[in-house]
Amino acid sequence: MAQTEKKDGTVGKALEILDLVATAGRPIRFSDLLAQSPHPKATLYRFLQTLTNQGMLNYDEERQTYSLGLRLVRFAHAAWGQSSLAPVASRHLDSLAEETGETLHLAQFDNGQVLYVDKRNAAKPVEMFAAAGKVGPAYCTGVGKAMMAYMEGERLERALSQQAYLKYTDATLTSSDALRAELETIRADGFSYDREEHEPGIICIAAPIHSGGGRVIGAISITTTTDRRSLAELDELRPRLLKCATDIGEDAAAWQFPAYN
Known part of the structure; x- marks a missing residue:
């Protein structure tokens, strides 16, 4: 993990968090992400907020879960064609x-x-x-x-x-x-x-x-x-x-x- 952070910095960390959400295969709670993530609670929360604001993640306030955002669907369609x-x-x-x-x-x-x-x-x-x-x-x-x-x-x-x-x-x-x-x-x-x-x-x-x-x-x-x-x-x-x-x-x-x- 340290090697990835050294090479890819902030972007690498954000992608690792997206990977965790994607790998879960279902909407996932913050506590579950924290248990799997190498980042401190405050750092993980900050990244989740940014990814949600950018449409890369979706946050369900009622269930308090994160899932992949629709912006990723647009990226996926573009990648599929290119x-x-x-x-x-x-x-x-x-x-x-x-x-x-x-x-x-x-x-x-x-x-x-x-x-x-x-x-x-x-x-x-x-x-x-x-x-x-x-x-x-x-x-x-x-x-x-x-x-x-x-x-x-x-x-x-x-x-x-x-x-x-x-x-x-x-x-x-x-x-x-x-x-x-x-x-x-x-x-x-x-x-x-x-x-x-x-x-x-x-x-x-x-x-x-x-x-x-x-x-x-x-x-x-x-x-x-x-x-x-x-x-x-x-x-x-x-x-x-x-x-x-x-x-x-x-x-x-x-x-x-x-x-x-």
């Missing part, structure tokens, strides 16, 4: 979903994690963690590994160091060495798998999305359950997946997407 692959990829996702009947995930890399920016549900939807707007681990998801495989040098080392390597299932890769070896295979093959590494019974095949100059700007996956398909059966959809990733990349070439962190 930095998200979703608007560009939408028609391609629709086509692939109709062809395969399976769940599709579109993701981008965000500070060591996977940010799911769009999703298409299967003809027979399956409950799973990934959903548009959610953040997930990179080291044990098909889309995360597909993007990391094309990182190099300092960017790759930073991404590897940002992984938690928690063991979600017996198939989860739990070390940077194991992940690094997997990434080399993925780069050679041009696609990745999730072999029940994040959730039991959930498997996927994923492909990176390249834009001009070979830069990877995202990834797309076809996801299903072991009750519906095996990995070998899922692999039969690989040509359609790779074509979809290529088509999205070509459409995105004219856009100026920011490089992922």
Whole structure:
């Protein structure tokens, strides 16, 4: 925390408080924020007042709770159009979903994690963690590994160091060495798998999305359950997946997407 404050000062502290409110997933009281925040009571209150005055937070006087403000909704819509692959990829996702009947995930890399920016549900939807707007681990998801495989040098080392390597299932890769070896295979093959590494019974095949100059700007996956398909059966959809990733990349070439962190 101290390092963040030193680097980012007041803005960094304010964003940390926004993160606390967002992570709560519901309106949250001052006492609960204080219990989680490293800031003294007076400092936390001052930041909350400023964020509320600026429309970044909303304060419910009756319930005495804080929630994210509508100004953030405007920012989110702007970011969706400027930095998200979703608007560009939408028609391609629709086509692939109709062809395969399976769940599709579109993701981008965000500070060591996977940010799911769009999703298409299967003809027979399956409950799973990934959903548009959610953040997930990179080291044990098909889309995360597909993007990391094309990182190099300092960017790759930073991404590897940002992984938690928690063991979600017996198939989860739990070390940077194991992940690094997997990434080399993925780069050679041009696609990745999730072999029940994040959730039991959930498997996927994923492909990176390249834009001009070979830069990877995202990834797309076809996801299903072991009750519906095996990995070998899922692999039969690989040509359609790779074509979809290529088509999205070509459409995105004219856009100026920011490089992922």
